[in-house]
Amino acid sequence: MKKMILTGAAFALVVFQLACSKKQGATAPPDNPPAIKQPEPYPGLPLALTNDATRRIEIYDPMAVDWNTADAKKWSWSPTTALGFSTDEINRFGGGTDFKVRKNYAVMSDNGMAAIMTYPAGQRVWAKIISGNVHSAELLPNGNIALAASDGNWIRVYASSQGANSSTYAAFPLGAAHAVLWDPELSVLWVTGQDQSNNAHILTALAVGGTDALPELNEVKQYRVTLPTPWGHEISAYYGNKNLLWVTTNGGEYVFDKSTKRLSMAPTNNLTFVKGMGNQPNGQIVLVRPDANKNPRPPVSCSLNNWSSSTIDFYTAGGQHQGSRIVNGACFYKIKIVYDNYQ
Template identity: 30%
Template sequence: MLLTEQASQRILVLDPRRRHWDPESRPSVVRWQFSPLGDRRYKDLRPGDSWVYPSESKVRRHKGRTYVLTTASFGFAAVVDYPSGKRYWGAAIGPGDDHFNPHSAEILPDGNVAVACSTGAQVRLYAASRGPRASRFADAELKGAHGLHWDGAREVLWAIGDDELVTYAVGGTRARPTLKRRFSVGLPVGTPGKTPGGHDLFPVAGRPGRLWVTTNASVFQYDIGGEVFVQDFAGAEAIARKSVKAVGDDPRTGQVVSTVPESGLEETWWTTKVSVHRPRGEYELVNGGIYKARWFLPR
């Protein structure tokens, strides 16, 4: 299980065989962890300022290697080699404040890296293939940019914002990439008079051609071929609820994990629990401040 854990400012890979995680008393539950704080390989990104409220963690395979992609709300964005922690690429986007609020990242087949900046209303595509400190980028405007997913079958970059789900065509060269909006669809209407509040975007592992989409109001799957948002997936009655920060399924078991905020914690968006669906269950992290949780499934 891969966690974006804000209370301890770490990315954690935890043992899924344990339902009660207490790293202090049982360190063995932590299979792997990452924090750039005190790591010389990330010193130029000023993690003391930029690594505040880690907001994304997801695992990807690229050219035979496994990487963890991560962002933090005060400007940090990086692609981290697993398990060495070596830096493939990283950037500090307005470090020290949430002016841009990097909220998700994605690596493309050519090695470049896209970053969604929610407060900055931008999707940026960095020429990360040029090296770990590459700073050149192309950008496209997207209000409330929150999630990203590279669609290899259609060769487009999906992105979710406050009000819409969009795709971008990637052009130019590896050194000078470009982004051009190709398609957009409005998100399902939530509370009348309020933005739908698009949040998480992730492929449905057990059903290619669909995307998990979360909004302030509920959880949907987007059927790409049919161009329609649906809630016809197994377990929808428990999974589809408001304020879900992350959702994803394991194609081998069909189990779905999700995170929703828990009252009474230091921050209103934190939780100590990861919900499991089909069958229903729960993981708990002692003294946690979990934002997102995903199955550790390199692809």
């Protein structure tokens, strides 16, 4: 865990860190959990999960009803020297805070490192040890990587297209920065964080300018909105509607309409502390939420930390709970649809 310095200006950030990823969450009210259902196969794309317990990124088949079987896990990755990673990079990897597949490549972040690799081979293309509690990563179309760091309070775009160890970057200051997602239609980078001048919790967009070798970042202020509840977390594509995005905070889950710049409540019961959320192209919603924030805490749950879960939940497009997949001993933090389209 990162050391926290209590200053008046940082008090709200400390509260957030106690309830956010890589920090312990607050106790949630009773969940009124849905009735237990017999597992059924779910048609759809594979699901990528960052697993703190195994210190690996794992991909599972939603058609498999028991994810504790070998057949359910379709891919597993961690950095190794055989894949081109240094010993330092390997030691900094703890299971991942984000993972996205993009056209024969994948991008990942962890608290103290980030990387671009070939997919599915997993060979190192670019990697860097980075302090600041890196929470999200995105591969831009030009080969550069965008990162969000919650303790570092920044969004950066590294010129990773310029070489396997390139360290040149552009930065945009953003408190408690948690998410980055490229929008090819608008050519902007969607981000969540906190305006350090007035402590507002925001969703906004950044234009990536400059050149591939010397990128620049500037806010497109027309897209800025204040989040309905504090501490923005996830942003993910709403597959099937390019005008919408999934957005989560510590206080709820929302659907963002780009054209109206409005955030409406997501259909999945306004759950709190959702760390990862997305939808299959068929409309089914998948999400992960820390076991520590469930009341009662599930009997099979993550015992390693209070920001992960052994359970992945599935909902219809209308928000009706369909069922779950539970992996004994797993500590899943983030979930992503394995779909190489940005939106």
